[in-house]
Amino acid sequence: QVQLQESGPGLVKPSETLSLTCTVSGGSISSYYWSWIRQPAGRGLEWIGRMYTSGSTNYNPSLKSRVTMSVDTSKNQFSLKLNSVTAADTAVYFCAREWSTYRFDPWGQGTLVTVSS
Amino acid sequence: QSALTQPASVSGSPGQSITISCTGTSSDVGSHNLVSWYQQHPGKAPKVMIYEVSKRPSGVSNRFSGSKSGNTASLTISGLQAEDEADYYCCSYAGSSTYVVFGGGTKLTVL
Numbered sequence: 001q002v003q004l005q006e007s008g009p010g011l012v013k014p015s016e017t018l019s020l021t022c023t024v025s026g027g028s029i030s031s032y033y034w035s036w037i038r039q040p041a042g043r044g045l046e047w048i049g050r051m052y053t054s055g056s057t058n059y060n061p062s063l064k065s066r067v068t069m070s071v072d073t074s075k076n077q078f079s080l081k082l083n084s085v086t087a088a089d090t091a092v093y094f095c096a097r098e099w100s101t102y103r104f105d106p107w108g109q110g111t112l113v114t115v116s117s
Numbered sequence: 118q119s120a121l122t123q124p125a126s127v128s129g130s131p132g133q134s135i136t137i138s139c140t141g142t143s144s145d146v147g148s149h150n151l152v153s154w155y156q157q158h159p160g161k162a163p164k165v166m167i168y169e170v171s172k173r174p175s176g177v178s179n180r181f182s183g184s185k186s187g188n189t190a191s192l193t194i195s196g197l198q199a200e201d202e203a204d205y206y207c208c209s210y211a212g213s214s215t216y217v218v219f220g221g222g223t224k225l226t227v228l
Binding site for chain 1: 151153155161162163164165168169174206208209210214215216217218219220221222
């Protein structure tokens with residue numbers, strides 16, 4: 001079965017760029033949408049954006065100016081970059097496979113990213 | 118403020134049924150049959166319980182069901198069990214500009 005695992009720095013300084021990678025195992029990354037979703041502590045879920053393995057992307061309008069997603073099919077990985085971060089970007093970041101019917105399944109376990117100097 | 122409105126909390130006793138509502142607008146819940154529901158236990162990743170309003174993924178108990186009327190979707194859990202205690206989030210497609218919106222989440226307490 002497909003499994004996802006997020007990786008990246010757990011601490012990022014304000015104004016710098018948050019970079020995370022999601023590694024897909026147990027199946028091919030090709031021909032699916034892959035998404036990033038975040039959750040500040042004690043709060044709800046926020047969709048960040050998604051990308052198809054062709055490279056096409058769609059982003060949350062509220063984050064669009066700061067987000068870049070990319071895919072490396074040779075490594076079965078996809079990545080998230082969020083620039084100019086502030087404390088408001090502190091959250092657990094999840095990666096997930098997004099089906100064409102806008103359901104997210106499965107999810108990675110999540111990784112906490114703290115923005116602090 | 119979340120795009121979809123859910124009650125902050127609901128509760129029920131073992132064996133009872135509860136319903137969690139998810140209210141959106143004619144641009145999201147009301148326009149598309151693309152509502153999904155997620156269960157999240159503390160410290161864990163969300164798990165899809167319902168998709169396309171009322172479909173259950175393989176392995177999800179048939180005690181979970183979904184429905185929609187107008188701009189409001191609902192998740193019903195029948196025969197409540199202690200293991201159902203968790204946070205529940207609704208999610209909807211919201212058109213080709215916004216794409217995906219989530220509800221603020223509902224904490225289910227099994228008394």
